[in-house]
Amino acid sequence: MTSHPHPRADTVRGAAFVALSAMAFGAMAIFGRYTYAGGADVLGLLIVRFAIAGVVLALIAIRRRVVWPRARAVWPIMGMGGIGYVGQAFCYFTALEHAQASLVALLLYLYPAFVTLLAAWWLxxxxxxxxxxxxxxxxxxxxxxxxxxxxxxLGIGLALAAAVIYSLYIVIGARFTRGVDPLATSAIVCLSATAVLTVLCAARTLAGAPPHLPGTSGGWAAALAIALISTVAALLCFFAGLDRLGAARTSMLSTLEPVVTVALAAITLGEALTPLQWAGGASILIAVLWLVRAGGGAHDDEAVALEANQ
Known part of the structure; x- marks a missing residue:
């Protein structure tokens, strides 16, 4: 007799997967700070992150026998990775050098509001x-x-720019990734970002200013954590949760991400939030949950899957 998991138990597992994903994504800003402390710069951090994550995700996709998109569908996804994702990541990780990690994380989480506006304007x-x-x-x-x-x-502006670019990435990507396996999309996006970053590394090296990779074991550990924990593991947990919970509940649970960043920043970096910041951060998270409950194209299954690619 074949046993089927109880729906409630499956829901609990789905919530646990999304919570783990949110914790992994939320820790990324903290890992970024430790990578910088280990001697890396933004370009060095990003090439390590995307190269390792792209290869690992591609191998997992091959092992799971994921159906890859046809050539016509691949080009837009490559553009999303090489242009949109690289631009967003550059803004986000550069912002961490000029502003509190907690502030950057909460400003990035304005993207659902920008997605709502873009969906109203374009769609x-x-x-x-x-x-x-x-x-x-x-x-x-x-x-x-x-x-x-x-x-x-500069840090505040870059954090807001990251949110805007991320919003464009989601709205455009929700159209071009329809019907494409999320794992295949993630692998293509990361590998495309790696290709663009490799060109940038080569150009900077020829100009006499090569990128700085981590120079300490702690820096490398943090960079590897960004690639394997805050990218690969976070994505796999997110998609496992999305499959069990659906888009709306997954989006709601994902609001744990900036909360985790704020808590870890306070514990590890000594970033104490003022009462004013707590009020502002709470307002952003309440508004995001409100937008999710209101529904809309910004939170359909394709868009929510794209939201995993942070």
Whole structure:
């Protein structure tokens, strides 16, 4: 007799997978800081992250006999990785050099608000009163976060730029990745990002300013953690949870990500949040949950799967 898992038990497992994914993604900013402390620069960190993650994800996809997309579908995904993902990652990890990790994480989490606006502008989705109210709350929360946080204008600007680029990545990607296995998409995105970063590394080396890889064992450990924990493991857990919970509940649980970053930043980096920052961060997370409950194209299965590629 074949036994089938109880639906409630499967839901609990799905929630556990998404929570683990959120913790892994949330730790990425902290690992980034330790990688920098080990002597790496942004380009060195990113080439290690995407090269290792891309190869591992591709091997997993091959082992699972994932169906790869046809050539016509591959080119847009490569563009997403080589342009969108590289741009977002550069902004995010550079912002960490100029602002609090907790501030950067919460500002990045404005992307659901930007996705909602882009979906209304490009896709003609209706902006309901609930969505408008949530967007206003997001803007107010981010203003309070910036006012109460510690960060150079460059760091704040780059964090916001990362959120905008990420939003474009999701809205465009939700169209071009429809019907493509998420694991195949993730592998192609990471490998495409690696190809572009390799060209950038070569250009900088020829110009006499080669990228700096980690120079200590601690720096390498942190860089490997970004690739294997905050990318590969986080993606696999996310997709396992998404398969069991669906898009809406997965998106809601994913709001744990900035909470984890804030908590780890306080524990490991001594980044104490002011009461004003707590209020602003809480406003952003409440608004994001509100947007998820309101529904919309920004949170369908394809878009949520793309949200995993942080």
């Amino acid at each position: 003609g989705e209706r902006l309901t009163k609930v969505k408008v109210a949530a967007l206003v709350l997001c803007v107010a929360g981010s203003a309070v976060m910036v006012g109460g946080g510690r960060g150079e204008p």
